[in-house]
Amino acid sequence: MNINLKINGKTHSDDVEPRLLLIHYLREVVGLTGPHVGCETSLCGACTVECDGKAVKSCTMFAVQADGANVTTIEGLAVDGKLHAMQEAFWNEHGAQCGFCTPGMIMASKQILDRNPHPTDEEIRMGLEGNVCRCTGYQHIVNAVRAAAKAGA
Amino acid sequence: MIPQTFEYTAPKTLEEALQIIAGGGKPLSGGMSLIPMMKLRLAAPDHLVDLGRLKDLHYIREEGGALHIGATTTHQDVASSALVRGKCPLLAQTAGGVGDPQVRNRGTIGGSVAHADPSADYPAAMQALEAKFVLKGAKSERTVAAADFFLDTFLTALEPGEIVREVIVPVEDGSTGTHYEKVVQKASGFAVVGIAVRISRKAGKIVWARVGVTGLANHAYRATAVEKGLAGTSGGATEVQNAAAVVADGIEANSDLHASAEYRKHLAVVHTIRALLAALARTA
Structure with missing residues (x-):
């Protein structure tokens, strides 16, 4: 099935099998290996990307569902x-350790501030509920989001 | 984890979608339950019919003293809607606690209701709200009350070829206080036990109470014995504790790696008390 979509501002047109997941399309067809395959069960959030302005887990979406999307x-x-x-x-707050969760963390963090430029620490933590980090203990990630809010991200 | 092959159609109209579904197509809404099941090969539909793009199923409007919510309205849109927050706060609160932000961006109210997961959040609220569901097939349309809709684990009153087209919930009046209290399963966000409560209190007396319970049994149910125990009382701490004590009576409770049946029943009582007290604090 042919899909047409915009990825990072660039138009893409590809023939894909309906069962191809968006994460595999992005990584293996388009060659964008930033979004990671973590748990594959829509729990860990490492595959988080933005689809039409909303953070989504690209392991739980078919590429064909993103036809026409940004x-x-x-x-x-x-x-x-x-x-x-x-x-x-x-970077500044050392919000990454091994880095595996970081692309998803940053995409989820961006959405927190898109929706609420001045979140409380609790709102930051709730906004990161769908992302798992095995290294940092989260504190530095929360610090990073707070710092970005302060910087007016 | 790669699902089995299937055909995919994104119909332009609801009529077209219902025709394909009548022929055996499987409706796909947000896909937050169906896609994981397909990846695990617990489900292997031949033909997916994507309802997610049908704009005329995505709405929230007030009509005749009730809120009408289109099936493909996402949890995020329900949770953040000023209309729902103002007029049916129990539903907004429930929607805001489903899964996580990414899941709420994709998952839909109609999909969740139709899936009828015994641990899903919405069914508790639907029971407490005495919600109605508009079920539509290619040649039929009928309205079914929540009490008659949830039949068993993943089993509803939907007939083959039917979809949930709309969810109808009441507009609360000033006398009502509501609350949803859940014990969350940390990884998935599902409810180990979830209690949805609405209480109407006038001149210091509880006029009526509605209590919906999810996670405990094979499907969400209304704890009518708790409701009866509260009616006519002033809602003091002892009255609430006594009423809540029977929330799991006669229920065959679920048991899994997250909680044994006995522990679930205990959680149900404790969290019914908490939900009732929180809802009462919000009554006038």
């Missing part, structure tokens, strides 16, 4: 080599 992956956040404020905040 998709942003972690690769699409930096503009002309300049990191997005949320990426900058993760």
Whole structure:
């Protein structure tokens, strides 16, 4: 089945099997390996990308469902080599350790501030409910989101 | 985890969708339950009919003293709707606690209700709200009350070829306080036990109470014995404790790795008390 969609501002047109998951389409067909395959059961959030402005788990969506959509992956956040404020905040606050969850964490964190520019710590934690990190203990990630909010991301 | 092959159609109209579903097509809404089941190969539909793109199933409107919510309205849209938050706060609160933010962005009210997971959040609220569901097939349309809709684990009153087209919930009046209290299964966000409560209190007396319970039994149910125990009382702590004590009476409770049947029943009593007290605090 033919799908047409925008990924990180660029138009893509591909023939895909209906059963191809969006995460596999992004990684294996388009070549964007930023979004990670973690749990594959829509629990861990490592595969989180933005689809029409909303954070989604791309392991629990078929590529055909994204036909006509506007998709942003972690690769699409930096503009002309300049990191997005949320990426900058993760960098400064040491919000990444092994880095596996980080692309999903940053996409979910971006949505928190898109919806509420001044979240409380509890709102930040609730906003990250769908993302699992096995290294940091979350504190530095929460610090990063708070710092990005302060910086006006 | 790759699902089995299937044919995929994204119909332009509801009529077209219902025709394909009548021929054996499987409706796909947000896919937050169906896609994981397909990946695990617990489900292997031949033909998926994507309802997610049908704009005329995505709405929230007030009509005749009730809120009418289109089947493909997402949990996020229900939770953040000013109309739902103002007029049916129990539903908004319930929707805001489903899964996690990413799941709420995709998952839909109609899909969740039709799936009838025994641990899903919405069915508790639907029972407490005495919600009605508009069920539509290619040649039929009927309205079924929540009490007659949830039949068993993953089993509802939906006939082959029918979909949930709309959910109808009441607009609360000023006398009502509501609350949803759940013990969350941390990884999935599902309810180990979830208690949805509505209480109408006037001049210090409880006029009526509605209590919906999910996670405990094979399907969400209304705890009518608790409701009867509360009616006419002032809703003091002892009255609430006595009424809540019977929430799991006569129920064959679920047992799994998250909680034994006995523990679930205990949780149900404790959290019914908490839900009732929270709802009472919100009554006038």
